[in-house]
Amino acid sequence: MTRLEKGPGTFSVDAASLAAFRVGFGLILCVGAIRFMAEGWIEPFFVEPSFFFKYDGFAWVHVLSRGGMYGLYSLIALFSAMIALGLFYRFAVVAFTLCFAYAQLIDVTNYLNHYYLVVLVGALLAFVPAHALWSLDAWRKPSLRRATVPALALTALRFQFAVVYFYAGLAKLTGDWLLHAEPLNVWFTARDELPLIGALIAKPAVAHAASWAAFFYDSTIVLWLSWRRTRPFAFVAVLCFHTLTHVFFDIGLFPFIMTLGATLFFSPSWPRRFVRGLSAQAVASERPQRLVIAAFAVYALVQIAVPLRAFVHGGNVLWDEVGMRFSWRVMVREKNGSVAYQVKTRSRSFVVSPHDYLTWRQANEMSGQPDLVFQLAQHIGADLRARGFEDVEVRADARVSLNGRQPAPLLDPNADLLALSDVAPAILPLAPTPPIHLSSAR
Amino acid sequence: MFVVLTAPALLSTCKRGTSAANDAFDRAALLTSIADGVVVPSVKRAAEEAITLDAAADAYASAASARAADVTTKRAAAQAAWKQTMLAWQAIEALQVGPAALASDSPGGQGLREAVYVWPVVSECGVDTRIADQSYAAGDFVATAEPAVRDLGALEYLLFRSDNMHACAAGGAVASAWAGLDAAEIAARRAAYAVILSEQVKAKTQALVDAWAAYRDSFIGGGQEALNQVFASLYYIELKVKDRKIAVPAGLSLICSKTSCPELAESRWASLSRRNVAVNVDTFAAVFSGGSGVGFDDFLVARGAGDLATTITEKITAAQAAIAALPGGMDAPIAEDVAALTAVYTAVKDLNDILKTQLITALNLRVPREGAGDND
Structure with missing residues (x-):
């Protein structure tokens, strides 16, 4: 490792890697926001729904008007571009993170792991001098220019991506994934029409191989990326893996963000192989303040602990979804449900369809998530009371298939959800049955 | 790693010389069955029944206009024809893909279902309003009237309502106009209105037949996306x-x-x-x-x-x-x-x-x- 790479002190590293990450992150999110608007997704995600599922503690987050949502996504695109350019970086990255988080907090059915990752990375970048190099800020204010940055800045981002990979691997340590190759087998057999590789991927053996490969990839890739001798091969694996996930699944920005994240594990000077000039002075950095170290330690502990809550709860997280969100369980289940609400009032009984309150996309997302089924039950109860019905009771007939199993009741159909403060007591366990076993067509 | 682990399977497949096309489930055969075995026969049958319905409605209207003795028989024939048309149409209802569907809902969508039948939207008072003011006779009625007063449901109301009542509020304009109509006049107007609607149903069901003839091949070649459309329907x-x-x-x-x-x-x-x-x-x-x-x-x-x-x-x-x-x-x-x-x-x-x-x-x-x- 060169002196610049490591920095003039043991607590600093070359700023190049961080600067490259900043540029890539800003570009990806800028394109992502523009794509979101260009695809016309503002309407189905934010304009068409009349009801939005709230996150605990964030019920105050409300959807904006149609114009407001376009404005919000335009700001996300603008702030992303400013991050990439390193223009008013600190303001831009804070504003971007707040705007992006606000958009994601509007409706739980919009939750995606990589959106959560973007918020976390945005928050980390707000504390990191990623504009010290190759930025308009450094150009217009030379005093900002640095060839090195605190090593903790790079460590924090590396840690964040390592957490994602580690827990994504741990999430695959299940019988469904490793023994039955589900849900990959379901997804792969449906792609048998693909030219050249269709016949191959439809074979169960391929789904099994891919399941184990994905497990080993997620579980160990950080190790291979961190070791200089294996790094080139590991990065090829990163490219292959994320290219395949991009081709086979509609997972949007995720492959691009994770591929970019892999570069953080390179030598901090790696961009200098490709970018010359714009040199800056290496500065000795001091040992990080204890407060900074403590803050990062707290952050790290939270990031380690939050995905573990499913293990504390016990049960099958893919079924009961307790601890599913914010735990990096990426693409590990195929879950489909059918929900109808049985309503009883003082005067009569009737059935309410989720489609009376939700868009098709929301109804589909809700159907396998007990807390969302519960949340809509509360809303239906409140709506009916407001319409003059008395003694309202709402029960959910929720039948769900996990990885192609026979549909089973997700919630106790006799439980009045309005009488509960939390859905947990109403969740029924999943019987220990194997998932569906599919084969290729012939 | 993924590539390494899947390579043996890839090689074994290449050795057999098979292709994806050979091993894939034949979605085109499934879509052909749906098109040729369900959809196209259904739309053709609906179109044929609509022709019979239009002729029967025309005969009924002539009898009602002339206050002929066989008006009851003619009406019964029109009712029977309507039932057959509706039963044929119900097969189309249950499988709204291609030209029957809205353009926003399905590739090849032309909204022809909405041109023929819009249930559960109904407007019985709307139909009676047209009877009262005879606006159904206007040349642009079918083109300008709201769907619920010109569809198969409206036609049912016109052919099957046998009393001399209307569906609008008492004391309104329709009620006062209605008071001036005798039973024969109400029947004659209903029959005349029915003929206009039966012509519309005949034309649109035939349009659906023609549209499916043009769309069939792209439907059959639509692969998984076409299957998704069928599934959604x-x-x-x-x-x-x-x-x-x-x-x-x-x-x-x-x-x-x-x-x-x-x-x-x-x-x-x-x-x-x-x-x-x-x-x-x-x-x-x-x-x-x-x-x-x-x-x-x-x-x-x-x-x-x-x-x-x-x-x-x-x-x-x-x-x-x-x-x-x-x-x-x-x-x-x-x-x-x-x-x-x-x-x-x-x-x-x-x-x-x-x-x-x-x-x-x-x-x-x-x-x-x-x-x-x-x-x-």
């Missing part, structure tokens, strides 16, 4: 059959504010509600089995999910049996026995649940109306 069994045609008359829906609502049943004037539901479920069965051709059941068997195919077939049979078991026969009002109708509701729900949970998973189907978006 099968949700008719939930959204319209279960939640509207059954739940509302049975008083199981909030739309009905009483213990039962027979007045909100589809085709209630013609007492065709039960047969409509039966045709809807039969069409679902035909799509699933592919008739004598390749169906979704074959697709499941090819996927190694033969048990699921059997389960779905059993649930279809159970739903058909529950409909057939409704007391009073198929021509009775659908809500005559609410308990029996609730049993039909349960049977259809069982079928719908397996559609939305296991079938969608096993064949990795998607509902296009859920919209695009990212995953992870």
Whole structure:
């Protein structure tokens, strides 16, 4: 490792890697926001729904008007571009993170792991001098220019991506994934029409191989990326893996963000192989303040602990979804449900369809998530009371298939959800049955 | 690593010299069965019945206008023709893909279903308003009137309402105009109005035949996306059959504010509600089995999910049996026995649940109306 790479002190590293990450992150999110608007997704995600599922503690987050949502996504695109350019970086990255988080907090059915990752990375970048190099800020204010940055800045981002990979691997340590190759087998057999590789991927053996490969990839890739001798091969694996996930699944920005994240594990000077000039002075950095170290330690502990809550709860997280969100369980289940609400009032009984309150996309997302089924039950109860019905009771007939199993009741159909403060007591366990076993067509 | 682990399987496939096209399930065969075995015969039959309906309505209108002695016979013939047209149309209702669907809902969509039938939107007072002011006779009536006063449902009301009452509020303009009409004049106006609508139904069903002739090949070649369109259309069994045609008359829906609502049943004037539901479920069965051709059941068997195919077939049979078991026969009002109708509701729900949970998973189907978006 060169002196610049490591920095003039043991607590600093070359700023190049961080600067490259900043540029890539800003570009990806800028394109992502523009794509979101260009695809016309503002309407189905934010304009068409009349009801939005709230996150605990964030019920105050409300959807904006149609114009407001376009404005919000335009700001996300603008702030992303400013991050990439390193223009008013600190303001831009804070504003971007707040705007992006606000958009994601509007409706739980919009939750995606990589959106959560973007918020976390945005928050980390707000504390990191990623504009010290190759930025308009450094150009217009030379005093900002640095060839090195605190090593903790790079460590924090590396840690964040390592957490994602580690827990994504741990999430695959299940019988469904490793023994039955589900849900990959379901997804792969449906792609048998693909030219050249269709016949191959439809074979169960391929789904099994891919399941184990994905497990080993997620579980160990950080190790291979961190070791200089294996790094080139590991990065090829990163490219292959994320290219395949991009081709086979509609997972949007995720492959691009994770591929970019892999570069953080390179030598901090790696961009200098490709970018010359714009040199800056290496500065000795001091040992990080204890407060900074403590803050990062707290952050790290939270990031380690939050995905573990499913293990504390016990049960099958893919079924009961307790601890599913914010735990990096990426693409590990195929879950489909059918929900109808049985309503009883003082005067009569009737059935309410989720489609009376939700868009098709929301109804589909809700159907396998007990807390969302519960949340809509509360809303239906409140709506009916407001319409003059008395003694309202709402029960959910929720039948769900996990990885192609026979549909089973997700919630106790006799439980009045309005009488509960939390859905947990109403969740029924999943019987220990194997998932569906599919084969290729012939 | 992924590449390394999957390479042996890749090589073994290459050695056999097979291709994806050879091993893939033949979706085109399934879509051909649906197109040639279900959709096209249904639209052709609807068009043929519509021709008969138009001729019968014309004869009825002539008799009513002349106040001829055989007007009752002519009316009965028109009613019978309407029933046949509606039953043919119910197969199209249950499978709204291609030209019948809205352009926003399906590739090849031309909105022709909306041009013929818009139930559950109904406007009986709207029809009576046109009778009162005779605006149905205007040259641009069909082009400008709202769909509910010019569709098959309006035509049913015109042909089957036998009393001299109207559906509008007492004391209004229609009520006062109506007071000046005698029974023969009301019948003559209803018949004249019916002819205009039957011409429209005939023209639009023929347009649907022509549109399917043009669209068929692209439908058959549509692959998984076309299958997704077909699958999405099968949700008719939930959204319209279960939640509207059954739940509302049975008083199981909030739309009905009483213990039962027979007045909100589809085709209630013609007492065709039960047969409509039966045709809807039969069409679902035909799509699933592919008739004598390749169906979704074959697709499941090819996927190694033969048990699921059997389960779905059993649930279809159970739903058909529950409909057939409704007391009073198929021509009775659908809500005559609410308990029996609730049993039909349960049977259809069982079928719908397996559609939305296991079938969608096993064949990795998607509902296009859920919209695009990212995953992870």
